[in-house]
Amino acid sequence: MFYHLTILMIIYSITCIGLNIVVGYTGFFSFARAAFFGIGAYTSALLVMSGVPFLIAIIAGGILAAIFGWILGLITVEMTGDYFALATFAFAEMTRQVFINWTGLTRGPLGLPGIPRPEIFGFRFSTNQAYLFLYIILLILVLIITEMYVKSPFGRLLKTIREDETAAQSLGKNIAKTKNISIAMGAFFGGVGGALYAHYITYIDPSAFVLHITIFFLIIVIAGGMGNNYGTILGAVMLVLVRELPRYLGLSPAFAASLQQMVYSSILVILMLVRPRGLLGERKLLSEQSSEEGGQIRNA
């Protein structure tokens, strides 16, 4: 149970660090996470099942997700706020419909059973301990790459876009390209996370990639604090506990499922009321006064 929960926390941390780049650092509310997660999971699972080595398959899953992220970024380049959220949501639902209906490739609602466990240079990671070891290394790798990325001048540009797109533009920055790179990079980690998920659970079907899982990822990012990678990991630890523990209470599965949903949707609302920017969230760079004014203009 300890290993299971910790492995899930790591998988979700990797996925949500990717989401954090888009939502937390760049400030675009993406509802497409489940799609990238699913693309990565299906790609990697199908590749490994047809004999491609594990590491290449995982990276391929990430790259395919990144390509879709890039295309989505190109299409949504002019959209902001609600429109971006809705467009990414429509994209995610369309992707899921493809998972369901392209039965020749994905076996549709039947799902893909028997996905092999990872094997690197002849060493098969069959026990959960070995798994945990492998996934911790991957998490540290992802964390180092992302931290380097967001601390670089390019990462600072992302925050500038979040705080004031017009100001960033007036400094001669290429907003569209920056936004696109950040979405693609977020999608890459989403795909990698999906691939790791598929190889751990060893079974995937389209119902694993519904909007609920996107919401779950968003809550992890928001609860931990947008624009903070350690906050995201904290969020993943917290939310996995909230979500998985009711399973060990001996309730009926249907009741436990709706109870889980009820608990984390309440947490979401309460968190927004108490700390709209999350537990380890940053303060807005602009003064509170002008942000309030911004709120009024938005609502006017």
Added chain:
Amino acid sequence: MDYYSQVILNSIITGGIYGLIAVGYSMIYSILRFVNFSHGFVAMMGMYFTYALSVQLQLPFFIAAAGGIVLTALLGMIIERVAYRPLRFSFYLAPLVAVVGVAFFLESVALMVWGGGILSYDIRTISYKFLGLYITNVQIGILITLLLSVILLYYLIEKTTIGQAIRATADDIKMASLVGINSNRIVVIVFMLGSALAAVGGTFLGLETNLQPTIGLSVTAKSFAAVILGGFGNIYGGLVGGLVLGFAENLGVTVLPTVWKDFIAFGVLFIVIYFKPSGLLAKRQERGGRYR
């Protein structure tokens, strides 16, 4: 020919239902520029409130439906009070995130109380043949109620003082406050009115198809698509957009296999956001969300 007039009749009915739900959505949006993600879930709750009163408490259907509408209006008021009002001037994503939470909370409540199975209202349908078209007594009822609701809504918005205040607030919330309109009260009224309309639409959806707690998400998506199609800033935009969507869905299924129906619906939403973000009946050009 007969086949297509039947499709058109069905399109009008489903489109009208979508439109009625979407009007509530577009009223809230035109005043607050706020995507009320929970709207479809509110419609779902309205559907189940009517079910609880008519099937579980054995009340006559019309009384049950009226009760369901009142309960849903109260639910709208609570949502505004709990999840929207405290966050109005907060971080710009906070209200959206909070209503997403509300939406999934409502879904889990429905799952707990009424279970995940498919239910239906206990109503006997009689089929009539009229001018070569098949129509049921339920559908006739829906059409009449739809028409009445639209007329009533038109009267309320255009002819009464409250309607005048709603229109003024939708036009410019600051200016409306300056001339002495209590904008907080208007927001509450609009939330209640929108939820009541959603309950009517939800009950109709339950009559036309069946009751499922998971319907909320697709209703939210479809009413948003309807609002975008119809045009923001126009209270009736959702109605027109709903009709367009109803036609697109029913005609699309005559060409493509039905398994792709949801793909078409979300594809239409995606295309509309891309090409016509200001909608068909837009008052003024608007694009994007953060710098309105």
